[in-house]
Amino acid sequence: MTVSDETGAGTRTAEKARRALTRWLGEDARGRTVWGRGRVLAALAVLTGGLLAFPGVVPNTPGRLGSLLESFLPWLGLVIVVLFGLAVLRRSATALIALLLPVVAWAALFGGLFRSAQAGDVDLVVVQHNVSDENDDPAGTARALAEAGPDLIALQELLPSALPVYQEALAARYPYHEVRGTVGLWSVHPLSDTRVVDIKPRDIEEYWSRGMRTVVHAPHGEFAAYVAHLPSVRLGVGGFASARRDESAERLARAIAAEDLGRVVLLGDLNGTVEDRGLAPLTSQLNVAESGFAFSFPASFPVARIDQVMARSATVSHVHTLPALGSDHLPVVAQLRWA
Template sequence: MTAGVAVCTALLLAFHRAVPGGPGSLLESFLPWLGVVVVVLLPLGAARRSALALIALLLPVAAWTYRFGPLLLPAPEPRAGGLVVVQHNVSDENTDPAGTARALARAEPGLIALQELVEPARTVYERTLARDYPYRTVRGTVGLWSKHPLSGARPLDIRPRGVTEEWERGLRAVAHTPRGEVAVYVAHLPSVRVGLSGLASSRRDESARLLGDAVAAEPTRRVVLLGDLNGTVHDRALAPLTDELNAARRGLSPSFPAAFPVARIDQVMARAATVESLRTLDATGSDHLPVLARITWE
């Protein structure tokens, strides 16, 4: 029994794309948690003194280490000339927007991307961040604050079909950093529902495709995407983005829900650049944890 479960776990880790549809997307959203199966099975195999079970357990250990082990390695020393960014869904129910803004600014990033900006909290973020971040652009419920000049700011149409209400959850701007121009995308993809059939995510998936098309057509060579994508980088539905952009090399860092994070759905990705490391910051008044990433240019 133990050996059979170990082999199945290894197969799921190695061939998760073979699981179809919603169940496959749900599996990929929580793929790192398959490591818990190994932790549970190890003492069972030892208690039974089963050589076969212990040997079989090497399969999921190897598969998990191959896929996620590099993320656990220490982050490299920051290189000069890079860019530090913060991504945070601040929650439209956040009762302390000023405290949240101050907490993000203390990390001293060059860029801060926020989602779920609503009045009157939006005005509080603008006022609190104004001194350290003189450049900003806000479109609908998403915004970008920058230490560097911004140009070419415009809304990004990632609205899925069937959404008729007011819905602006994407923007694009160019940040003029000391190392050159970088196109910055800020996005908040639709939420998903978890059910017996897996993830109900058609709107999220369509919005991801639209965002991926926009990134693919972006003429600026360097691109940074900051967003609440409501999906992990292992989720096949985000392939339009992960095919175009690099994800973080270091840091598992689950960001949601803040009380007990189980998945990182807040992402920082880049093109013609490397996301060297990513980590979460302390909790704010949001149900998401902020994530901080260090980016170096190719």
Template sequence: MTAPPAAATTDRSLPRRTRVPAPRGLVTASLSVLVAGLLVLHAAVPNTLGHLGSLLESFLPWLGLAVPPLLGVALLRRSTIALVTLPLPVAAWLGLFAGVAAPAADVPYDLTVVQHNVSDENPDPAGTVRALTAVSPDLIALEEVTEQALADWSAALSPAYPHTAIQGTVGLWSKYPVSDVRVVEIRPRAIVDDWSRGMRATVRLPQGDVAVYVAHLPSLRLGWTHGFGSTRRDGSAEKLGAALAAEPSQRVLLLGDLNGTLDDRGLDPVTSQLTSDRSDFAFSWPAPAPLARIDHVLARGATVTHVWSLPRTGSDHLPVAARIRL
């Protein structure tokens, strides 16, 4: 005789495991916090690996474009946590760039200047000069002025700007007398060829003398092997910063293609000594679809009251104009 099968038993004393679903929109909320953190703490992003910190700072305003898609996803998901965290990147962006959203103030000024990398392949110097002089500047600084094209630039500019200073591939055209012109050595160590992209001159204005620097820092290279290649640019910025620190004049202007934005830490040796206006993005590069202001007008002992970009010329950069209060 066989024994009856044992009855199945269950331990009803053990609680069932129940899965608690993750809050809806957690990924979206995390991305909002990340964007806010990058905006506020961009200086904490290390530059040791491919100069990622400088790369982020070069395009910092564009992080604001993350907000509309994050808002769309939060609404689509009907996520409370995503909607609650969304004001964080908005507040962070406004904290950095709120001045751009405000109407431009009508501030008195004494001087108008124009800065432009004209490109060594510019096919229309005369047309470019017409665009630059449309705002009636007192000073015009140019970079990438080749020896072959110098006569064309001088012919177009000299009638209205008879006072000129040229050193290497950078030049200054002025309505006012220019003196004490000299080279500023900003060549980075890695460049051994003939390379002259910095100069300093004294301009005698009705309000008094001002030291004017014109500079063109090395270009950046973005690639898989070296990342955001700013090493040469950074080395050149250090030399320019040292020259500015040694400048005895109380009033100093710097006009140039610095190949970096005001937020880029690689330009700290320069931007820690001189200031500019941030009431307009004034993006200057690349000309077909400007993404960053890498052409600058900065001052010490004077105030840059407004900076704005001018219409496109035959260059891959847009010209930048500025008003100065002395």
């Protein structure tokens, strides 16, 4: 190809681009310009941005719609993508500019979670996992969790029949463990002063024990470890049923607020995301993960992280999940640094 041919090809490409831009900027069949069309899309973009920036404006009554929105708040990013595609197809500059609002709001809320784990000091590595009362391979689950090499392993839905299997499989690497009710903690460090934490909702009359507290004597100093399994939530015709979960979260938060030790680590299936206002009694006094989405439920197609690691006087620097291990939850691994 000669220089003149290359110049001609470049000119034709530039001309095609100019014509395409002219068509995009031109008026539609109704005589509307790029500024006059797509106003509905622009309004939807502003609404999406408003929900991201101020989800608290959505009331929790009736049906706890506010908590429902907050549980899936990161997924509003998909709404942004759809609106962007429609704005391009609609050739609306107004809609594209309006989309800057939800993009900035989403990035401010969740952009930091894309950061990878930072190299540096890690004082504590923990695993949080609801092993499921239907798990048919507790020994395999225990071995896989131990292979991740954490200092602590917190488990929920421990059945009496499966407990000896976990104890035997974890004994070599984790000589210290405590179990209360259906929750337990395995540790490479000594444990002491273990007790039940009563987080049972008032309307549950049968035996129900899903909270415990123990002191971990680690090389960097002792700290209180709480293991909890809050009540499940349900989505039905009446809305988002989370009253029991919220009540249990308040009871757990009061126990942690009264904790004498300054350092606290909470590990649990909390059946809620950190954005959900139902967990505000906990998130208002504990630090949550700074990076990593780590969606943990359901294991077949995770859409939310309801398995949490939170801390007081410590930073939860990063979280990630392990592969599925016979449960409907994925295990969550967290790295912590003491303040």
